[in-house]
Amino acid sequence: MSAKELKKNNIIENALKLFSKKGFYNTTIPDIAKAMKMSVGNMYNYFASKEELAKYAIKYSTNILANQLKEINHKQISSKEKIFLFTKQYLENVKNSPEVIEYFLRVYLSNREVFAQGCEGFLCVSEFVTEVMILLDEGAQSGEFREQEFFTAFSMIMGCLGGFAFLSGEKVLDKDLIEYSNSISENIYRALKSDKA
Amino acid sequence: MSAKELKKNNIIENALKLFSKKGFYNTTIPDIAKAMKMSVGNMYNYFASKEELAKYAIKYSTNILANQLKEINHKQISSKEKIFLFTKQYLENVKNSPEVIEYFLRVYLSNREVFAQGCEGFLCVSEFVTEVMILLDEGAQSGEFREQEFFTAFSMIMGCLGGFAFLSGEKVLDKDLIEYSNSISENIYRALKSDKA
Amino acid sequence: MSAKELKKNNIIENALKLFSKKGFYNTTIPDIAKAMKMSVGNMYNYFASKEELAKYAIKYSTNILANQLKEINHKQISSKEKIFLFTKQYLENVKNSPEVIEYFLRVYLSNREVFAQGCEGFLCVSEFVTEVMILLDEGAQSGEFREQEFFTAFSMIMGCLGGFAFLSGEKVLDKDLIEYSNSISENIYRALKSDKA
Amino acid sequence: MSAKELKKNNIIENALKLFSKKGFYNTTIPDIAKAMKMSVGNMYNYFASKEELAKYAIKYSTNILANQLKEINHKQISSKEKIFLFTKQYLENVKNSPEVIEYFLRVYLSNREVFAQGCEGFLCVSEFVTEVMILLDEGAQSGEFREQEFFTAFSMIMGCLGGFAFLSGEKVLDKDLIEYSNSISENIYRALKSDKA
DNA sequence: TATGAATGAGAATTCATTCAT
DNA sequence: TATGAATGAATTCTCATTCAT
Known part of the structure; x- marks a missing residue:
């Protein structure tokens, strides 16, 4: 990976954190810079606009989730166990890298206008959606899951x-996330x- | 209800529609006016700020949902039937008054900073949360639901x-909402x- | 004319002066404000953009020239006299209201991109062009001018x-403009x- | 001509085209690079600033015109024929190398501030002005032209x-330029x- | 109550120029 | 010579809020 690519990723990671913490419209380019x-x-030497950066960020964060689920899907375990594993993994993300989950929930899902062009359908999150599809399909084929x-x-x-994850962000839970x-x-x-x- | 109260409600309804369609930050006071x-x-004779208006709007829309669920809770039917009824009702809302649901999902859940002061915890949505609690408690007490x-x-x-509701907003569903x-x-x-x- | 219209005209006149003196790109909205x-x-309550203001300005300044020439065209004098009168009038403009002429020469003619949309062809200067046309047509019909x-x-x-007018702006003329x-x-x-x- | 000189000329030619097409302020150094x-x-190894480049460009393009006119002036023909020849030559330039003419009209004449220092008077276009002077003087001396x-x-x-040339750029002429x-x-x-x- | 002109801080973005390599 | 990342000041435009009428 070139130095420029590395820096781009570094920017994405910082943007991810700020966007997820403060929201898209309350995070300014100077904040990220x-x-x-x-x-x-110099930020604009890496991303042509704040929106473009937001689109890269959703792909970046979705890829993390997709890769985690893909690994689980590859295991030789029952679908039930996959559900339990994925849930645990997801909650650990919420706990340890909340920006990945929060970005999805608070930025991607809520600011349609930002992702309207370039992320139509599930274009920017398709890799993750595909893995969920695989999980469900295999469960159904093995007879573990109902057809639906x-x-x-x-x-x-x-x-x-x-x-x-939202409830966790609202700080209304009294136990540690993982216990749920x-x-x-x-x-x-x-x-x-x-x-x- | 006084003339002023009526007008306030009218403003809230319009704000609800605009906020849910374009988001909080892309809806301007001139838009609502x-x-x-x-x-x-004159808008400011009714609401002290855009944020205050947003807080009234979440209470207003949550009340609609709370009242619907309260009515269902009062019925002499099984908890299972209540779940089915509430789900149907919710989807009908999504179809016929999308602003009520979308406001909750796209404005309230995603713009924490706006509701931080005055809606702490579940303050602004408590009536609805309470009804869900009742639904669940009664189901558990009657033995229909597991303890959890x-x-x-x-x-x-x-x-x-x-x-x-999100998927519906993304226009990826091929059947009519109610059929699900x-x-x-x-x-x-x-x-x-x-x-x- | 409403107070708002009056203020719009006032803005146009100020913009005309600044644009013609410093050029379109070196005149900022804060300058005009x-x-x-x-x-x-508040400027933006009157004109939606700097470009829109520039388009109003070309219409405004062209109208001045058009009206002057129209008055000359209405006189019962020979075409030769009309040419002499118009030339004198034009040079007096250059001397006394240079912004009207300079705006045309230095802003309108040179910044095509600004006037591309909305002033196609001669749309924004058509009234003046029409008067020149009348001057020429009548001269040709009376036999005073060659057909061309x-x-x-x-x-x-x-x-x-x-x-x-350019030479005058360059300060290379030694006599008073009108003498030419x-x-x-x-x-x-x-x-x-x-x-x- | 040294390799560096050649490259400088090459840059000037490219700048000439871009400046004349998009204007001085809408052409960026990255565009030219x-x-x-x-x-x-590396651009700055050849020209100290964008303005300096613009000044070189006016000299370069004016020289082209000056040389053409000088050649015509040297011919043993009547002043009338010289006028006709120069006009034809000029229109051919407009048709085939529009940047040379357009740069003069749209950049040099309209952006005084750019050429203020270093091109005072007719300093940057003096060679051309001189040739026009010669054309006129000789015509007057031979009695072909009026004294003026x-x-x-x-x-x-x-x-x-x-x-x-402006009208041609506005695309309002229906016949080929040369026919006029x-x-x-x-x-x-x-x-x-x-x-x- | 009602109006809408006015304010001014702040947003995203651009670009000539520099400089370490 | 050559590269292109880095700088930062400047620009256009927005908008919640105020206030004189």
Whole structure:
């Protein structure tokens, strides 16, 4: 990876943190530049606009999630175990790299106008969506999961996890995040599993 | 209700629509004034600031949801039926009054800074949260639902519904929203129900 | 004329002076606001953009020239006298209201990109062009002027006058502008007149 | 000519094209560097500033015109024929090397501030002005032209030609440029010629 | 109550120029 | 000579809020 590529990634990481903490519109380019100890003008040598940076950031953060899930999908374990593993992983992200999850929830989902051009459909998050699809398809094929439409299952899994991430951000939970892992997995698994499983 | 109160409500409804469609930061006071056919200055006779208006709007829209759920909670039906009814109702909202749901998802959840002072905890949405609590408590007491912590159940229900509302907004669903009602209810119910139920 | 209209005109006049003196790109909105003793933001309550202001300015200044020439055209005098009168008038403008002429020469003619949308063809200067056309047509019909294509005659008249206005701006002339009036008129008239005249 | 001199000329030619097409302020040093397939920094090894480059460009383009006119002046033909020849030559330039003419009209004449220091008076275009002077003086001495002040005659010739070049740039002419050559020459010649001629 | 002109701080973005390599 | 990352001041435009009427 070239020095320029490395710096681009570095900017993305800083932007990710700031965007997720303060929101897209409350994060200014000078904010990001300051975090980078870089001049404002130089930022534009790396990204043509704040929007472009936001689009790179969603791809970057989604890739992290996609890779984690892909690794889980590759394991020789039951779909139930995959659900439990992914849930745990997700909550650990919320705990340790909250910006990755929060960016998705608070920036990507809420600022459609920013991602309208260039991220149509699921274009910028497709790698992750694909892995969820694989998880669900394999579960259904093995008979572990009920047959159901993708979107209802998808919104169950991600809504459940995303909703909990929000609660965590609201600081209303009294226990450590990870302790909720089994309960949440259980909810998701029960919703998905076939009656014979 | 006084004439002033009526006008306030009218402003809130217009603001709700604009905020949910364009986001908090892309909706200007002149935008809202224009929708109201009212002068900018006069707006400030009703609300002290844009933020205050946003806070009134979250209370207003949450009340609609709370009242709907309260009515369902009062019915003499099983908890399962309540889940199915609420889900249907929610999806009908998404279809017919999208601003109520979208405001919650795209403005309230994503712009923490706006609601930081005055809506701490669940202050501005407490009526609705309370009704969900009642739904869950009664289900647990009757033995229909498993015992589980409130927050895991809450985030499952609302995440599931909210997630689907997002998908609907993304225009990726090919069927009419209402047709998904049973599948979604089924997922939620299965996640909640006790093994004996 | 409403107070707002009056103020708009006042802004146009100030902009005209600044644009013509310093050029379009070296005149900033704060410059114009300062000349108006008005805040920058308020400027935008009158004109949506710097470009829009520049377009209003060309119409405003062209109208002045058009009205002067129209008055001359209405007189019951020979075409030769009209040429002499118009030339004198034009040079008096250069001397007393240089911004009107300079704006045309230094802003309108040179910054095509600014006037590209909205002033296509001669849209923003058509009233003046029309009067020149009338002057030439009537001279040709009365037999005073040779028959010739409009554009060759037009560019001769306006090039001759505009060129001299430039020289005046360059401060290379040693006599008072008005003293050149007859020589210039003579040149223009000789170029136009028919051999029998 | 040294390799460095050659490259300088090459830069000037590219700058001439870009400046005349997009204007001085809309042409950036990176634009010119890109056209040269050269780095931005290296540009500054050849020209100390954008303004200096613009000054070299006016000298370069004026020299082209000056040399053309000088050659015509050296011919053993009547002044009338010289006028006709120069006009034709000028229009051919407009057609085939528009940048040379447009640079003069759209950059040099309109951005006084750029050429203020270093091109005072006619310093940067003096070679060309001198040749026009020679053309006029010889015509007057031979009795072909009327006696008249240099500046009135100069603005007639160059205004007439420049004005037509502008019209050509505006794309309002329906015939090929060269076809207007005789009419324009005729206008200029009639304006200048003595009554006995 | 109602109007809308006025304010001014702050946003994103641009670009001539420099300089370490 | 050549590169292109880095600087930072400057520019246009926006908008919540105020206030005289």
